[in-house]
Amino acid sequence: MSIIFSKKCEYGLQAVLYLSSTTTQPVVSAEEIAKTLYIPKEFVSKILQELTTSGIVASKKGKNGGFTLNKALSEIRLIDIVAAIDGFDIFNKCVMGFPNCSSESPCPVHGRWSVLSKETYTMLSEETLEDFLAKTKHKIQSIQK
Amino acid sequence: MSIIFSKKCEYGLQAVLYLSSTTTQPVVSAEEIAKTLYIPKEFVSKILQELTTSGIVASKKGKNGGFTLNKALSEIRLIDIVAAIDGFDIFNKCVMGFPNCSSESPCPVHGRWSVLSKETYTMLSEETLEDFLAKTKHKIQSIQK
DNA sequence: GACATATCGGATAAATGATTCTGATTAATA
DNA sequence: TATTAATCAGAATCATTTATCCGATATGTC
Ligand code: SF4
Ligand code: SF4
Numbered sequence: 498m499s500i501i502f503s504k505k506c507e508y509g510l511q512a513v514l515y516l517s518s519t520t521t522q523p524v525v526s527a528e529e530i531a532k533t534l535y536i537p538k539e540f541v542s543k544i545l546q547e548l549t550t551s552g553i554v555a556s557k558k559g560k561n562g563g564f565t566l567n568k569a570l571s572e573i574r575l576i577d578i579v580a581a582i583d584g585f586d587i588f589n590k591c592v593m594g595f596p597n598c599s600s601e602s603p604c605p606v607h608g609r610w611s612v613l614s615k616e617t618y619t620m621l622s623e624e625t626l627e628d629f630l631a632k633t634k635h636k637i638q639s640i641q642k
Numbered sequence: 643m644s645i646i647f648s649k650k651c652e653y654g655l656q657a658v659l660y661l662s663s664t665t666t667q668p669v670v671s672a673e674e675i676a677k678t679l680y681i682p683k684e685f686v687s688k689i690l691q692e693l694t695t696s697g698i699v700a701s702k703k704g705k706n707g708g709f710t711l712n713k714a715l716s717e718i719r720l721i722d723i724v725a726a727i728d729g730f731d732i733f734n735k736c737v738m739g740f741p742n743c744s745s746e747s748p749c750p751v752h753g754r755w756s757v758l759s760k761e762t763y764t765m766l767s768e769e770t771l772e773d774f775l776a777k778t779k780h781k782i783q784s785i786q787k
Numbered sequence: 788g789a790c791a792t793a794t795c796g797g798a799t800a801a802a803t804g805a806t807t808c809t810g811a812t813t814a815a816t817a
Numbered sequence: 818t819a820t821t822a823a824t825c826a827g828a829a830t831c832a833t834t835t836a837t838c839c840g841a842t843a844t845g846t847c
Contacts (some may be wrong), residue, residue: 499739500732501646504805507739514750516737526823535741539807546825559814560822575751587645593659594644594652595781596680602784604661604722605774609765613758622756629750639747640740671793684837691795703845707793769831 501617506582508536509544513553513578517626518637524556524563533640544582549563551581570627579621588618646762651727653681654689658698661711662771663782669701669708680784689727696726708767715772724766733763 499507511534519525527545531538545564546553555567566573592610593597600607626633644652656679664670672690676683679714690709693699700712711718737755745752771778 500735500737502737502739503797503804504739507737510738511740537806542824543806543826550827556824557814558812559821562823564811564824569822577840590645592645592647592652594647594649595656595785597785602781603777604781605769605777606765609761613761613765616754620751620758623766624669624750632748632750633746636740636747636749673793673822682836685835687794688796688836694795700796702844703794703842705792707846709794 501587502579503583505544506579507542508534508541509548509578509582510566510575511536512541512545512587513548513566513573514626514629514633515637516564517570517573517630518634520566520570522560522565524565530564533637545596548578553577553581566626569573570630571625572626573626576618576621588614589606645767646732647724647786648728650685650689650744652726653679654693654723654727655666655720656681657686657690657709658693658711658718659771659774659778660782661699661709662718662775663779665715667710669706669710675709693723693726698722698726698729711754711771716770718771719769720771721763721766733759751758 502510512530515534516525528538530536530545531541534541542616545554545556549556549564549567552567553573554564556562558562559629592606593604595604598604612640647655657675660675660679661670672687673683675681675690676686679686690699690701694701694709694712695714698718699709701707701709736749737751738749740749743749
């Protein structure tokens, strides 16, 4: 099972990070992404279609087609991908799933959890793919081995 | 969709917190728990059976039967319930689901995520049901209205 | 002892999420 | 223009999680 993101979202994040590391190529085929990241090809293709709809990714049909990022690296944050795939539920709903939740009737972990929730949001929104580039390339290379 | 715990685990946590707030009663029936927390009766009953196996809860069969905690409040932590139901996967696996993960090939959020993961663990393990009691009672009452 | 009421335990059903398949469309190239 | 390689779009399948059902068993009460 996945931790906080759906598998779809995990794969989406991975694929977008991969695209950010391959800016020398005009487009990257779904097959290449699938093989490098060990994701089912059809699945990653479907996810990138969705991200195309939300404007983060662009696709090129036909021979030598594939996917590429549709914005500058400095304009894409991880939270944008999460928003497009899983939405913001994880930041609104709450850990223990109690009914009728509000800050007037907090459960025992309310205070601590809301801090962690905010910090998670920050982690995903403070930096852009550009800031991550060096780390991303290193990570991708260590997978390819 | 739930955030980090499975629904089973969310319900388990809620039910145990409820039991911790009803220590005046010798046992509490699955039906009472289900009604107060808006959980399907058969489901909460099944979950409490599992927690009985792991020794956190005790059950009493027959007429006027039900469930009760099997340890002192000071000896039960939320992490114990999580461990019994969902296990420790959320603390070992990682957010983005990359293959071949290790601290030698960290993804861009590795550093920040491991801090948040540790803090979540702390949140669930530092205090016991006894420490929570006042807050728990208040929370339960606000649901019952 | 008979009866009512509860959990137990296993089987089953429904719902959701993940994955695959298929046919159509698009575009480069020879 | 014919061929080939790729995405697109949506249906179909598979797996897992969530929820329900039911017969068996235990226990308190009359
Ligand atoms: S009280 Fe707050 S932290 Fe607790 S379950 Fe509700 S919303 Fe979540
Ligand atoms: S590098 Fe670390 S934080 Fe990133 S996906 Fe792997 S284990 Fe998780």
